[in-house]
Amino acid sequence: MKTVNAQAKKLKLARDEFVAQWGALGTQWGINRTMAQIHALLMTAPQPMTTDEVMEDLEISRGNAHTNLKELVAWGLIRVVVKKGERREYFEAEKDVWQIFTIVARERKRREIEPALALLAKCAEESSGIETPEGKAFNNQIRALEDFVGFASKMSDRISSMKYGFAVQMAAKLLG
Amino acid sequence: MKTVNAQAKKLKLARDEFVAQWGALGTQWGINRTMAQIHALLMTAPQPMTTDEVMEDLEISRGNAHTNLKELVAWGLIRVVVKKGERREYFEAEKDVWQIFTIVARERKRREIEPALALLAKCAEESSGIETPEGKAFNNQIRALEDFVGFASKMSDRISSMKYGFAVQMAAKLLG
DNA sequence: TTGAGTTTTCAGTATTAAATGAAAACCGTG
């Protein structure tokens, strides 16, 4: 009993550390702290959790918990689980790392790559008719960027749609 | 003369749009707006520019211009150029898209991947001795994340150190 | 249809990040 208890304490400590630090990292990633914390919490939760449990665990308000849980659901990083005979919602995280990766990659592509591509296409178009040397140089630089970002976008799609095993196999060649 | 002038105007318009929007995109990427704007400005500048020119062009303060120019230099995305007989510094951007990509990849790795890896290693270590089912599950999840992030980190290195031509060639297989 | 349990919204507040501008430090030249 004593050891089990001591181990449970140790686990709680490690998990709290993970959640707190993962949250801090989130900010570097351009994700808000609470969202990253909830994600970390649920990724390492043995059971699905309710909003209230999340609130209590992270000591945050209902509104904050709610907003970020919904945002995580929108990303697809967590799911709503309904337990029969229970009214309130439970949340559980996607735990498969390859799934997590593809979800994050898809979302980043949508939010970071696609708008960039749209802008580059627009600017390339707008500057295509300009015949001055500066105009041509501008157009060339924009096109180079556009080509590259478009290429990166396609790559991202391809990799994301691979089976994990295949991606690893391919990577093995590169790393070998 | 008239047409050249009209074209110059058109170019200025397109370039301003690019700079402004690239700045807005920067925020999505977790890069501050000014830094992204300066980068866009210099990437499309026909000549190296001084701090004062950047300030004037973007209508920002000296402190802001200075801080972000230095930050871009630290990243390696722009360089200081000294003109002989001139005292003040000029800045020019790296224009090669593959170079830009590898620089950004390296920086992101440093700021996003490595701290995550360190955290995961620490948490894996701290939880390795816990023999409860919850402890084992936690440890397994952390290890899965650690393995994956470590793998991603290695991949990033490999790709970044490739010659552009080789990367394209490899990609061609994937996209074909 | 009422009311307890639960989710959602949002105006107000707090926190964090970025920008300003002026002063200080720096640096080459006369």
Next chain:
DNA sequence: CACGGTTTTCATTTAATACTGAAAACTCAA
């Protein structure tokens, strides 16, 4: 070594973002 031009720093201000908490809306069972 003093002076004008230039860069750097940093306390203060401003802007952007996140969080709170309470009210409103929703939902289901009695």
